[in-house]
Amino acid sequence: xxxxxxxxxxxxxxxxxxxxxxxxxxxxxxxxxxxxxxxxxxxxxxxxxxxxxxxxxxxxxxxxxxxxxxxxxxxxxxxxxxxxxxxxxxxxxxxxxxxxxxxxxxxxxxxxxxxxxxxxxxxxxxxxxxxxxxxxxxxxxxxxxxxxxxxxxxxxxxx
Amino acid sequence: xxxxxxxxxxxxxxxxxxxxxxxxxxxxxxxxxxxxxxxxxxxxxxxxxxxxxxxxxxxxxxxxxxxxxxxxxxxxxxxxxxxxxxxxxxxxxxxxxxxxxxxxxxxxxxxxxxxxxxxxxxxxxxxxxxxxxxxxxxxxxxxxxxxxxxxxxxxxxxx
Amino acid sequence: xxxxxxxxxxxxxxxxxxxxxxxxxxxxxxxxxxxxxxxxxxxxxxxxxxxxxxxxxxxxxxxxxxxxxxxxxxxxxxxxxxxxxxxxxxxxxxxxxxxxxxxxxxxxxxxxxxxxxxxxxxxxxxxxxxxxxxxxxxxxxxxxxxxxxxxxxxxxxxx
Amino acid sequence: xxxxxxxxxxxxxxxxxxxxxxxxxxxxxxxxxxxxxxxxxxxxxxxxxxxxxxxxxxxxxxxxxxxxxxxxxxxxxxxxxxxxxxxxxxxxxxxxxxxxxxxxxxxxxxxxxxxxxxxxxxxxxxxxxxxxxxxxxxxxxxxxxxxxxxxxxxxxxxx
Numbered sequence: 001x002x003x004x005x006x007x008x009x010x011x012x013x014x015x016x017x018x019x020x021x022x023x024x025x026x027x028x029x030x031x032x033x034x035x036x037x038x039x040x041x042x043x044x045x046x047x048x049x050x051x052x053x054x055x056x057x058x059x060x061x062x063x064x065x066x067x068x069x070x071x072x073x074x075x076x077x078x079x080x081x082x083x084x085x086x087x088x089x090x091x092x093x094x095x096x097x098x099x100x101x102x103x104x105x106x107x108x109x110x111x112x113x114x115x116x117x118x119x120x121x122x123x124x125x126x127x128x129x130x131x132x133x134x135x136x137x138x139x140x141x142x143x144x145x146x147x148x149x150x151x152x153x154x155x156x157x158x159x
Numbered sequence: 160x161x162x163x164x165x166x167x168x169x170x171x172x173x174x175x176x177x178x179x180x181x182x183x184x185x186x187x188x189x190x191x192x193x194x195x196x197x198x199x200x201x202x203x204x205x206x207x208x209x210x211x212x213x214x215x216x217x218x219x220x221x222x223x224x225x226x227x228x229x230x231x232x233x234x235x236x237x238x239x240x241x242x243x244x245x246x247x248x249x250x251x252x253x254x255x256x257x258x259x260x261x262x263x264x265x266x267x268x269x270x271x272x273x274x275x276x277x278x279x280x281x282x283x284x285x286x287x288x289x290x291x292x293x294x295x296x297x298x299x300x301x302x303x304x305x306x307x308x309x310x311x312x313x314x315x316x317x318x
Numbered sequence: 319x320x321x322x323x324x325x326x327x328x329x330x331x332x333x334x335x336x337x338x339x340x341x342x343x344x345x346x347x348x349x350x351x352x353x354x355x356x357x358x359x360x361x362x363x364x365x366x367x368x369x370x371x372x373x374x375x376x377x378x379x380x381x382x383x384x385x386x387x388x389x390x391x392x393x394x395x396x397x398x399x400x401x402x403x404x405x406x407x408x409x410x411x412x413x414x415x416x417x418x419x420x421x422x423x424x425x426x427x428x429x430x431x432x433x434x435x436x437x438x439x440x441x442x443x444x445x446x447x448x449x450x451x452x453x454x455x456x457x458x459x460x461x462x463x464x465x466x467x468x469x470x471x472x473x474x475x476x477x
Numbered sequence: 478x479x480x481x482x483x484x485x486x487x488x489x490x491x492x493x494x495x496x497x498x499x500x501x502x503x504x505x506x507x508x509x510x511x512x513x514x515x516x517x518x519x520x521x522x523x524x525x526x527x528x529x530x531x532x533x534x535x536x537x538x539x540x541x542x543x544x545x546x547x548x549x550x551x552x553x554x555x556x557x558x559x560x561x562x563x564x565x566x567x568x569x570x571x572x573x574x575x576x577x578x579x580x581x582x583x584x585x586x587x588x589x590x591x592x593x594x595x596x597x598x599x600x601x602x603x604x605x606x607x608x609x610x611x612x613x614x615x616x617x618x619x620x621x622x623x624x625x626x627x628x629x630x631x632x633x634x635x636x
Contacts, residue, residue: 002237003229062238068254068404070162078161079221081240082254084404086386087592088568095227095241110608111591115564118584131587131608227563243563245545246433250406269449270432274405277425290428290449320555321547380556386572388480396479397539399558400572413545413559 032059191218327415350377509536
């Protein structure tokens with residue numbers, strides 16, 4: 001049963017620099033290596049880079065899409081979940097994540113951070129919006145994933 | 160990539176008779192044997208029976224839940240997708256299905272059949288609501304799944 | 319405070335015959351004359367005819383729209399509520415109605431009837447889907463509105 | 478037709494200080510005096526104070542609620558719109574506002590500011606989250622409403 005695994009959300013811009021993309025890819029790899037499931041918004045930029053990293057290491061990826069077409073998902077999404085909610089899908093990305101890792105992003109990413117903190121979920125930040133001391137700062141991919149899995153740990157995710 | 164597989168929705172009552180449950184379980188088995196992914200509302204009755212059948216044959220199950228707790232999913236759901244939309248999740252079950260197999264159910268099932276037909280998706284009926292000639296009637300599990308996979312066939316699901 | 323008034327939902331096809339439109343308009347008039355608020359999906363056909371009737375008699379109309387543009391509302395909607403939920407707005411039409419009057423319609427209307435009955439709300443039918451004995455049949459506009467206001471009566475709507 | 482009026486969103490904490498409440502009430506008054514419609518989340522704190530101010534001056538208030546009970550609305554809401562979307566209603570508050578005035582708030586308010594800026598809507602800030610230069614700063618109620626009505630002006634709201 002996959003549902004006993006941790007669901008780690010990765011949020012960030014749909015367009016990103018090569019540097020941020022490299023970091024997101026590394027985070028995706030670490031999530032997969034840890035045996036966790038990667039949840040994201042299913043589109044490009046940070047979402048695609050992280051998904052690519054996860055698939056390279058044999059991980060599983062879930063993409064929660066704003067539209068109603070599975071084909072909108074990036075090529076590294078195993079399970080495209082369509083919503084038809086537009087920006088409202090951001091809340092579903094958060095609700096489906098046990099914990100989130102936030103990359104640089106625009107206002108969509110900010111809405112996700114806000115919802116995560118509102119819902120009491122841990123957010124690990126990698127150079128993201130600096131809007132709350134509740135965001136746990138990390139400086140590299142391994143550290144971000146380690147913190148996330150520790151923070152998101154609950155009875156379901158215990159070994 | 161799982162997303163190239165057909166996503167077959169199974170809809171029906173959250174409480175069901177032993178007879179209906181047995182049929183749903185068989186449908187789940189056939190969906191798994193065909194290599195398709197089972198999508199459902201993630202709860203009990205028809206949803207649980209079909210999921211159990213799918214898992215017995217090594218299939219993959221996605222449960223789109225009305226609430227926000229993954230733990231609400233029945234024990235046979237691999238990927239519980241929480242929505243927090245209440246009955247609104249019925250539309251997401253339909254949107255995430257390429258084709259649907261409908262069992263006996265109450266008004267929730269009826270809303271899903273209505274949405275499916277509204278969105279132009281094929282619905283295969285096994286003793287379900289008799290409300291439209293557009294519902295394709297089947298009389299056993301194998302036939303229902305065969306019809307569904309044929310009806311739901313599209314470029315992504317071609318061999 | 320308008321909220322102490324009964325909110326009467328009117329559901330039916332976005333395209334309708336002249337005869338159905340005339341009946342919907344009359345229902346809208348009766349809703350307004352009774353001092354209730356008309357709730358609908360905000361678009362054409364039955365929705366527009368009923369809204370036109372309500373406004374002719376000085377009533378108030380709320381249109382719960384599938385899209386995000388207020389301009390999509392028909393000209394007789396006072397309060398266009400945009401949702402961006404697509405067909406998911408059907409559930410919000412139901413949730414915002416204390417009671418519903420159902421006209422002939424397609425599968426969208428059927429989904430609304432299904433949700434209404436699922437949520438335990440009274441549905442008065444005027445030549446609509448004949449899918450349940452729980453739908454209270456009416457044969458003319460005055461009777462439909464009388465039954466609806468009686469059925470939807472609750473502490474908030476008592477004089 | 479009310480829909481030709483400007484819909485001004487007021488967002489802020491569900492609990493607020495007396496000082497902030499006084500300012501919100503004044504903003505509500507100014508919105509009503511300007512002939513605009515006040516949209517908010519329908520609950521307490523800033524939402525209730527602004528609604529109270531609007532009603533004192535004969536204005537109209539719309540409350541977009543997270544739950545499914547109209548009775549959850551504060552006493553100054555004319556049109557309670559229930560959604561059943563939980564925090565997802567925040568996006569509907571934004572979508573239904575032509576322009577928004579933001580008060581101090583927590584992460585829910587932040588999610589609304591984020592969505593507003595994402596959707597390209599003007600946000601006037603009164604001591605709110607300082608997260609973007611795109612937020613137009615105001616220092617008193619009259620100024621905030623003046624800026625909002627100017628910023629939210631569009632063909633529908635022109636005299």
